[in-house]
Amino acid sequence: MVQAQLEGAVHLPSPTEEPERKWRDYFTFNTDHKVIGIQYLVTTFVFYCIGGFMADLVRTELKTPDVDFVTPEVYNSLFTLHATIMIFLWIVPAGAGFANYLIPLMIGARDMAFPKLNAVAFWMIPPAGILLISSLLLGDAPDAGWTSYPPLSLLTGQVGEGIWIISLLLLGTSSILGALNFFVTILKMRVPSMGVHQMPLFCWAMLATSALTLISTPVLAGALIFLSFDLLAGTTFFNPTGGGDPVVYQHMFWFYSHPAVYIMILPFFGAISEIIPIHSRKPIFGYKAIAYSSLAISFLGLIVWAHHMFTSGIPGWLRMFFMITTMIIAVPTGIKVFSWLATLWGGKLRLNSALLFAMGFVGTFVIGGISGVMLAAVPFDIHVHDTYFVVAHIHYVLFGGSVLGIFSGYYHWFPKITGRMVNEFWGKVHFALTIIGLNLTFLPMHKLGLMGMNRRIAQYDPQFTDLNYLSTMGAYLLAVSTFPFIINVIWSWMYGPKATDNPWDALTLEWMTSSPPMIENFHVLPVLVTGPYDYGMSKHIEDTDVPLSDESDPLLAAGPNSVLRAEP
Amino acid sequence: MQSQTIDPSKTENHHHGASVEAHHEEHPDHRMFGMVIFLLAEGMIFVGMFGAYLAFRATLPSWPPVGTPELELLIPSINTTILISSSFVIHNADTAIKKNDVRGMQLWFAITAVMGIIFLGGQIYEYSNLEFGLTTNLFASSFYVLTGFHGLHVFIGVSAILGVLWRSRTPGRYSDHKHFGIEAAELYWHFVDVIWIVLFGLLYIL
Numbered sequence: 001m002v003q004a005q006l007e008g009a010v011h012l013p014s015p016t017e018e019p020e021r022k023w024r025d026y027f028t029f030n031t032d033h034k035v036i037g038i039q040y041l042v043t044t045f046v047f048y049c050i051g052g053f054m055a056d057l058v059r060t061e062l063k064t065p066d067v068d069f070v071t072p073e074v075y076n077s078l079f080t081l082h083a084t085i086m087i088f089l090w091i092v093p094a095g096a097g098f099a100n101y102l103i104p105l106m107i108g109a110r111d112m113a114f115p116k117l118n119a120v121a122f123w124m125i126p127p128a129g130i131l132l133i134s135s136l137l138l139g140d141a142p143d144a145g146w147t148s149y150p151p152l153s154l155l156t157g158q159v160g161e162g163i164w165i166i167s168l169l170l171l172g173t174s175s176i177l178g179a180l181n182f183f184v185t186i187l188k189m190r191v192p193s194m195g196v197h198q199m200p201l202f203c204w205a206m207l208a209t210s211a212l213t214l215i216s217t218p219v220l221a222g223a224l225i226f227l228s229f230d231l232l233a234g235t236t237f238f239n240p241t242g243g244g245d246p247v248v249y250q251h252m253f254w255f256y257s258h259p260a261v262y263i264m265i266l267p268f269f270g271a272i273s274e275i276i277p278i279h280s281r282k283p284i285f286g287y288k289a290i291a292y293s294s295l296a297i298s299f300l301g302l303i304v305w306a307h308h309m310f311t312s313g314i315p316g317w318l319r320m321f322f323m324i325t326t327m328i329i330a331v332p333t334g335i336k337v338f339s340w341l342a343t344l345w346g347g348k349l350r351l352n353s354a355l356l357f358a359m360g361f362v363g364t365f366v367i368g369g370i371s372g373v374m375l376a377a378v379p380f381d382i383h384v385h386d387t388y389f390v391v392a393h394i395h396y397v398l399f400g401g402s403v404l405g406i407f408s409g410y411y412h413w414f415p416k417i418t419g420r421m422v423n424e425f426w427g428k429v430h431f432a433l434t435i436i437g438l439n440l441t442f443l444p445m446h447k448l449g450l451m452g453m454n455r456r457i458a459q460y461d462p463q464f465t466d467l468n469y470l471s472t473m474g475a476y477l478l479a480v481s482t483f484p485f486i487i488n489v490i491w492s493w494m495y496g497p498k499a500t501d502n503p504w505d506a507l508t509l510e511w512m513t514s515s516p517p518m519i520e521n522f523h524v525l526p527v528l529v530t531g532p533y534d535y536g537m538s539k540h541i542e543d544t545d546v547p548l549s550d551e552s553d554p555l556l557a558a559g560p561n562s563v564l565r566a567e568p
Numbered sequence: 569m570q571s572q573t574i575d576p577s578k579t580e581n582h583h584h585g586a587s588v589e590a591h592h593e594e595h596p597d598h599r600m601f602g603m604v605i606f607l608l609a610e611g612m613i614f615v616g617m618f619g620a621y622l623a624f625r626a627t628l629p630s631w632p633p634v635g636t637p638e639l640e641l642l643i644p645s646i647n648t649t650i651l652i653s654s655s656f657v658i659h660n661a662d663t664a665i666k667k668n669d670v671r672g673m674q675l676w677f678a679i680t681a682v683m684g685i686i687f688l689g690g691q692i693y694e695y696s697n698l699e700f701g702l703t704t705n706l707f708a709s710s711f712y713v714l715t716g717f718h719g720l721h722v723f724i725g726v727s728a729i730l731g732v733l734w735r736s737r738t739p740g741r742y743s744d745h746k747h748f749g750i751e752a753a754e755l756y757w758h759f760v761d762v763i764w765i766v767l768f769g770l771l772y773i774l
Contacts, residue, residue, distance in 0.1 A: 113598045113602060114598075114599075114602060176609050180602060180605050180606055180609070181602075183605055184598050184601055184602050184605060187601075188596070188598045188601060189598070214605060214608060214609045214612070215608075215609070215612055216612075217609070218609050218610065218611075218612035218613040218615075218616065219612055219613070219615070219616035219619075220616075221613050221616075222613045222614075222616030222617045222620070223616065223620075225613075225617075225713070225717070226617070226620065226713065229702075229709065229713055233702055233703065234702070234703040235702060235703055235709035235713070236703070236706060236709065237620070237624075237706070237709060237710070237713075242703075242705070242706060243624075243628055243633055243705055243706040244624070244706055245623065245624065245627055248620050248623045248624065251619070251620075251623065252616055252619070252620055255616065
């Protein structure tokens with residue numbers, strides 16, 4: 001069937017149409033990938049708010065040089081839980097949430113390869129999260145940083161550390177099971193007319209993310225198993241007094257945790273690659289470059305981990321190797337950034353919240369990327385390791401990158417998921433407050449780090465006061481900025497204007513079914529006729545020696561990703 | 569958009585039953601592929617642990633640490649032989665079910681399970697006769713955690729084999745065209761075997 005012409009046919013309610021979803025379905029073990037996707041997205045957002053609250057508690061302590069808000073021990077738990085929650089309960093699973101919702105729709109499948117396993121993967125998350133947060137109430141929360149280096153992590157509070165380890169083992173397993181599903185689904189369940197070069201870039205991104213997750217997360221499990229033996233059974237894997245080596249922990253930990261940061265950004269690179277062409281009304285520039293650079297980042301991401309360990313006493317030759325690989329990984333990322341910019345250039349921009357957040361993403365992520373390349377240089381890193389310069393870098397790439405990407409995704413796919421349009425005015429207010437807040441919070445941290453302010457301390461030298469004060473104000477602004485978003489989303493979900501199937505006039509398959517999609521996704525499985533980004537392609541195709549192509553018909557104009565060029 | 573309509577009843581998809589109703593019969597089975605990917609991930613846990621073991625071995629002044637009793641090789645070698653042979657045995661079960669021979673499959677699976685249980689028994693016997701404990705030194709800790717983690721996987725494998733055996737009591741449950749459980753258990757068993765070979769090499773030979 002012709003894609004654009006399916007509108008009349010594809011979502012006609014048939015007499016045997018299944019009943020619409022009840023709200024109760026979302027609180028149960030349901031195997032529909034769309035339900036699971038929403039469960040992921042809502043749950044992770046709740047954890048974002050909790051982790052954000054902890055961040056603001058941290059920033060409140062840091063408003064003044066003295067320890068005057070919480071005790072140092074509680075402070076340690078706050079920054080430990082803040083990071084652990086944001087990484088393992090917000091960004092990593094939020095990527096899985098988008099993947100769950102979108103992948104089957106984008107490839108024309110009715111569900112994931114393993115729907116029950118999919119639901120199991122989700123349901124591991126709430127208990128793990130509740131366990132982690134309950135540690136605060138139990139009075140013994142993990143407090144050795146989210147990196148939990150021994151011997152420190154083995155010295156303070158067995159219960160808290162044990163909770164942290166169990167929670168991470170659960171969340172890591174959830175991540176692996178999700179990745180398994182995405183990997184198999186993307187490779188095996190595409191509609192027959194969709195070769196790998198016709199699938200949307202979000203799917204390429206999730207392929208790269210899933211491969212990385214499957215290879216690296218299990219090594220974290222190994223590290224945590226050894227750590228728990230040291231914690232509970234008296235072994236000394238990481239304890240020098242017993243012959244062990246704490247640096248081995250660091251190697252095992254970072255072997256996962258470095259790829260983790262790519263796991264946290266690649267899905268949103270993919271989302272941005274969808275959002276920018278649609279709202280610029282232009283084909284994506286450099287489809288293959290973006291697709292293959294995702295794979296390159298995935299592969300290179302496995303051989304850069306020790307750049308987190310430049311000051312751990314590893315030999316010089318090893319530091320050189322990791323410095324070089326870390327600098328190289330900026331190249332595929334840069335290729336993406338240039339491709340996105342070239343996509344925007346000359347496009348007919350629809351400056352809605354989705355595109356604003358996407359553009360904010362590109363700009364802020366580049367700043368984070370630049371500080372990253374600086375950190376890759378060993379001499380520089382030796383100077384700023386464990387200072388606020390690193391905190392600045394990570395928050396520019398994680399907040400400015402992943403979080404802005406997530407918000408962009410929320411605004412862009414909100415009509416598809418909920419069947420309603422979100423309020424654009426408040427979306428723009430949200431964007432303005434966020435972009436100002438994030439820069440106010442994290443920009444001063446570059447200077448703080450260069451001046452020598454240490455990470456993970458509640459008490460600092462008074463010379464750092466003014467910049468810290470600014471940063472704290474920014475953090476409060478970020479807290480305030482979430483309210484327009486939350487109210488907008490809730491109100492619009494209930495009362496917003498109804499969305500059509502394809503409010504953005506997009507060409508990827510998720511827009512070719514109703515909003516929200518019927519339970520089985522498509523009434524009849526779609527056959528591709530256009531490529532995913534063939535906007536306005538009819539007049540611009542030079543090479544028309546493709547069989548069956550017809551320049552004057554946009555649907556048969558055989559753009560670079562068109563199915564007419566596919567070699568199935 | 570131009571309105572060119574195509575008559576749905578004349579399209580390929582319609583004839584191949586791509587509609588919701590027709591969907592329920594045809595469904596390629598991706599479970600074996602999923603199993604392979606799962607085992608790759610599971611293998612990576614061991615790879616991480618092996619890496620750590622090699623790092624310990626490389627950085628300590630003497631390995632095993634001074635005073636560690638020499639490991640005896642007889643029982644572990646017998647165990648290794650049993651485990652490797654059991655992989656061939658379980659493969660016979662796969663050949664049998666592909667010829668629709670359920671009884672044959674059950675026989676070979678039962679023998680494999682017995683061999684697995686003997687392996688685990690051998691491990692327990694070895695553990696009880698060892699002169700070092702979990703916390704004696706770094707080599708000892710590594711030894712117990714690595715072999716213990718592997719032993720856990722053998723136990724899971726034996727359970728899977730017994731589980732499949734139990735389910736095979738239902739006639740028609742497994743046949744020459746429906747035998748995912750058998751193939752999955754077999755693949756898992758081969759995985760456990762390969763991990764052991766590497767483990768044996770690292771801990772006993774090197």
